[in-house]
Amino acid sequence: MSVNILAxxxxxxxxxxxxxxxxxxxxxxxxxxxxxETAKSIxxxxxxxxxxxxRYLRRLGYDGLEELKQEMRxxxxxxxxxxxxxxxxxxxxxxxxxxxxxxxEQQIGDLTKMYEITVSHDWQRAIEALVQADxxxxxxxxxxxxxxxxxxxxxxxxxxxxxxIDGLNGTYAELLDGSGPNxxxxxxxxxxFAAKARTLALEARxxxxxxxxxxxxxxxxxxEASDIPIIMPGARGPLWDGAATMVAVFDxxxxxxxxxxxxxVNGRVDTLARLQDMxxxxxx
Numbered sequence: 001m002s003v004n005i006l007a008x009x010x011x012x013x014x015x016x017x018x019x020x021x022x023x024x025x026x027x028x029x030x031x032x033x034x035x036x037e038t039a040k041s042i043x044x045x046x047x048x049x050x051x052x053x054x055r056y057l058r059r060l061g062y063d064g065l066e067e068l069k070q071e072m073r074x075x076x077x078x079x080x081x082x083x084x085x086x087x088x089x090x091x092x093x094x095x096x097x098x099x100x101x102x103x104x105e106q107q108i109g110d111l112t113k114m115y116e117i118t119v120s121h122d123w124q125r126a127i128e129a130l131v132q133a134d135x136x137x138x139x140x141x142x143x144x145x146x147x148x149x150x151x152x153x154x155x156x157x158x159x160x161x162x163x164x165i166d167g168l169n170g171t172y173a174e175l176l177d178g179s180g181p182n183x184x185x186x187x188x189x190x191x192x193f194a195a196k197a198r199t200l201a202l203e204a205r206x207x208x209x210x211x212x213x214x215x216x217x218x219x220x221x222x223x224e225a226s227d228i229p230i231i232m233p234g235a236r237g238p239l240w241d242g243a244a245t246m247v248a249v250f251d252x253x254x255x256x257x258x259x260x261x262x263x264x265v266n267g268r269v270d271t272l273a274r275l276q277d278m279x280x281x282x283x284x
Contacts, residue, residue, distance in 0.1 A: 005031070005071060008060050022046045023056050025218050025234050027068075029191070034072065039065050047220030103242075110233050110245045117230060118252055125228045126212050127256045133184035133210070135161045137175045140187070141194035147243050148188040151250040157272060158258050158265050172200060176207045183209045187226075188246065191218040191234060201225035214249055 008014055009024045026046050027034065039057070042065075043050040054064065062068045117123055130136060136155065140148030152164040165175055175185060185204045189197040198221050201211050205227065213219075213226035216234040223229075230253075232245045258265050276282055 005068070014056075014060060019046075019048050019052050020056060021217050022048065022220060023053060025191075029218075029234075031072065034065075035069055037065070107242070107244045111248055113233050114245070114248055114252065117232070117249070118256075122228055122230060123256075126230055126253065127260055129184050129210055129212055129228060130155070130186075130253065130257050131159070131260045132182070134180050134182040136163075136184045136186060137209075138162070138164045138186045138188070139167070139172075139175075139197075139200060141189060141197060142192075144188050144190055144243065144246060147246050147250065148186070150247075151186070151188075151254070154250070154254050155257065157269060158254060158261055160268065167196065167200075172203070175209060176203060178207060181208070184212060185209050186212045186214065188214045189219070190216045190232075190246070193219065198225050214246065 006028065009028050014024055015021050023042065023046055026042060030037070039053045040050045043053045046053070057064055057068060060068075062071075136152075136159070138148050138152040138155075149164050152162055156162040163174070165172060175183065185201070187197060187201055187204075201213065201221075202225050204211050205225065210228070211226045212228045212230065213222060214230045214232070215222065216232050218234050219231065222231065230249060232249060
């Protein structure tokens with residue numbers, strides 16, 4: 001039964017619109033908690049109307065949420081996030097090479113979709129913003145914070161005035177004080193979304209800061225809180241979300257920025273290399 005439900009959720013016919021994708025992703029990732037959900041609670045969490053959820057379930061072949069729950073009770077559906085009690089099987093899958101093969105296959109599929117993103121209009125707008133901004137600020141939270149810090153550090157080799165902001169001053173004043181007219185915020189966030197992310201994006205836009213949002217297809221506030229969206233496929237592995245796709249997005253952004261900047265990058269790298277040698281941070 002779990003295979004049947006997941007097959008329905010992942011079928012192309014069930015993922016035709018943005019609302020379809022949001023609802024399908026939410027149900028798939030929260031199957032373990034679905035017995036406690038209602039169509040109304042799903043609608044509120046996803047950011048669509050209760051009627052939209054009902055129509056979607058009928059298109060999947062269910063009269064309503066209760067019929068889907070009944071199928072789950074008759075089968076053994078579990079969320080991809082709910083791994084308790086499955087370790088014996090997972091360990092066997094590891095020994096047989098099946099689990100890692102599945103993870104690699106998923107990552108290859110997600111990275112293949114990156115091509116569509118890199119030839120989009122929003123991608124080119126993102127590159128132009130990263131090159132032309134007077135200052136670039138990078139922010140992220142929780143488990144993607146480290147990936148964003150890596151991006152900020154790498155981007156700073158290609159261009160000046162790049163900094164990661166952590167918000168520990170309680171104000172984000174370095175971004176929001178209005179001291180520069182051409183500022184860019186690169187905000188990285190994925191499900192499960194940080195409480196501050198949407199607020200920071202909205203406040204930045206209100207202050208005249210352009211917002212480049214790097215997120216996944218579970219984000220419901222893309223349109224209202226970003227100027228340039230780069231939306232990745234959401235992770236749907238057998239364990240939990242990984243960072244491979246986001247790292248790939250950031251690496252490709254940096255590579256594209258370097259190409260756009262051209263010889264200007266060489267001069268900056270030479271300067272930084274001289275400073276590194278002066279302060280002895282690296283081995284010869």
